[in-house]
Amino acid sequence: MPTILGSLAAFRHGPQANFCAAGKIHGMGVQAINPEVFGFPLSLYIHVPFCAAKCGYCSFYSRPPRGPLEAVSWLDALEVEAGLWRERAGRRIPLRTLYVGGGTPSLLPVPLWRRLLAVVERNFDLTPLIEASAEANPSSLTEELMRLWEDSCLTRVSLGVQSLNDAELRTLGRLHDADRALWAMGRAARSRLALSADLIFGVPGQTLRSWSASLRGALAVGASHLSTYQLTLEPDTPLGRSAPVLPDGYPFYRYAQWLLPRKGFPQYEISSFAPEGRECRHNLAYWRQENVLALGPAAWGYLEGRRYENPRTLEAYLSAAAKNFPEPLAAGETLSPRQRAVEAAILALRTRWGIRREDFAARRGAAFLAEVEGVMSRLPSRLVRDGGGRLALTPAGMRVGNAVWTELMELL
Ligand code: SF4
Structure with a gap:
């Protein structure tokens, strides 16, 4: 069965497949890239490295915070990193899109979110901003956070629903159940923010009927964008190690391709479906090979042909921040x-x-x-x-x- 090329998350968390096989340039510093040729405005990705618990299939960099102050340290470091980019550019960098992903951004307490948004505003010019998304999990999205987001520059919530079937959610190791997902989607859909829902197919025990119910449930509650991903077993994950037999993903994908356009959600990308005009502009920046500045541990950015990787762990990121991020573009490759x-x-x-x-x-x-x-x-x-x-x-x-x-x- 043909598999579908990986999720967009792969772009945010790491480079695709073999593009990185060659072309490593060690020690290339930021001075080698003139900020004035970045092609402003650009897109900004911020990585929040915390999750309440690891889902059974996830190999992205995130972990539960070790104590209440760790998220503060992360944000202190992020503020240093953002300030350095502002200095390098000689002004607040104009942003076209903003995407706060993770990890679980909705896990950050409201006061930290307030401060994060202030850091963004202080260091980036939001005048040309056309879209600003935050990722959320149903288990940690709260009324208070939604109110803050509604009053902020954010325009879009990307919700990790994954399924509306409790058995499938348990298999995936998600912390929410279907009721909680429906509440979170309903709350987001009633807000002024656009709602995108992520859904996974190819889950052990999943049927076309339950897949259909998840897709239809997300549409019924008011999602204006759907991202569908095939479950893949990564060797370094609990689900990967237990090696369950996965159903053939092909019929699930084909079903989504059949159903969603009929509901007004044409497929505009391998994993993405949305009515015209509701496409994710930030993700389009990746697919159009536009510049994306990345902040936060384990985040990947792309600037004028150089794909760079931030320090891979929170510890390494904090220690780089303590030295004022001496080599911000050193890890990565120039294509x-x-x-x-x-x-x-x-x-x-x-x-x-x-x-x-x-x-x-x-x-x-x-x-x-x-x-x-x-x-x-x-x-x-x-x-x-x-x-x-x-x-x-x-x-x-x-x-x-x-x-x-x-x-x-x-x-x-
Ligand atoms: S919530 Fe997302 S980032 Fe966190 S462990 Fe689960 S899949 Fe990974």
């Missing part, structure tokens, strides 16, 4: 022009807009576009949509995205 071009092709093909030939040829060269076209022409025609000056994957093509990326990676 060669060819790597950037291959990556741009793959990222564009994740979306329903695909590759716009004219733009792509202008940026990457007509010869490289011809190479991409050569790869795509060898695919079965039912996987590829070619027209209107664009080259894109059909829904059937998105179902076998991994195989398509493998073909394109041959161009490296």
Whole structure:
């Protein structure tokens, strides 16, 4: 069964697949990148490294806070990091999108959230901001937090619902049940914020009926964006170690591709469905290979072809903060022009807009576009949509995205 290329979270937490295989430049400091060529305004990702407990399938960097002051230390360090970027830019950096992810951002107490938003406002210019999202879990989203968010610059809540079936939620090791998820979604949907819900398919014991109920339940309660991810077993997780037999994910994905467009939620990306105009603008920045500044431990950013990684643990992050983050871009890699071009092709093909030939040829060269076209022409025609000056994957093509990326990676 073809698997679907990983979740967007992979972009936020780490680079995709083999793009990182080459091109390491050690010791490249921030002075090597002129902030004035970043292409303002840019997108900002902030990583909150705390979760109340680890879900059985999660391999992202997060853990329960060790004591009430640890989150304060994290925010102290984040403030230092944000201030340094402001200094480097010589002004408050204009932001187009903001995304506070994790981890579980809704786990932060309201006073810390207030301070986090103040840190953002002090160091970034929010005038061009078109979208600001915060991730939340149903178990930690509170009325008080929702009120604060409604009065803030935030425009969107991304809720980790995962399922509306209690047995599936238990299998995943989630802390909430379906009732709590429905409350959280309903509360967010009644607010002025847009509601996005994450849902997982391919859970042991899941049926098409229960998958349908989760999708329909999220729509019924007022979600304006759905992200659907296939459960994958990571070896370093409890679920991965217990190695349960997973159901074939293909019919679940196909069902979502059938149902959601009929409900007014066309698929606009491998994992994402939304009515037109409700797409996640921050995620589009990743798929369009735009600049994304990342703050917080284990966060990944992308600046003018350099993909950098912040210190991987909270401890390492705090110790870097104590030294004023001497080498902010040192860990990571600079993509060669060819790597950037291959990556741009793959990222564009994740979306329903695909590759716009004219733009792509202008940026990457007509010869490289011809190479991409050569790869795509060898695919079965039912996987590829070619027209209107664009080259894109059909829904059937998105179902076998991994195989398509493998073909394109041959161009490296
Ligand atoms: S809430 Fe999200 S980040 Fe935290 S452990 Fe669960 S899946 Fe991982």
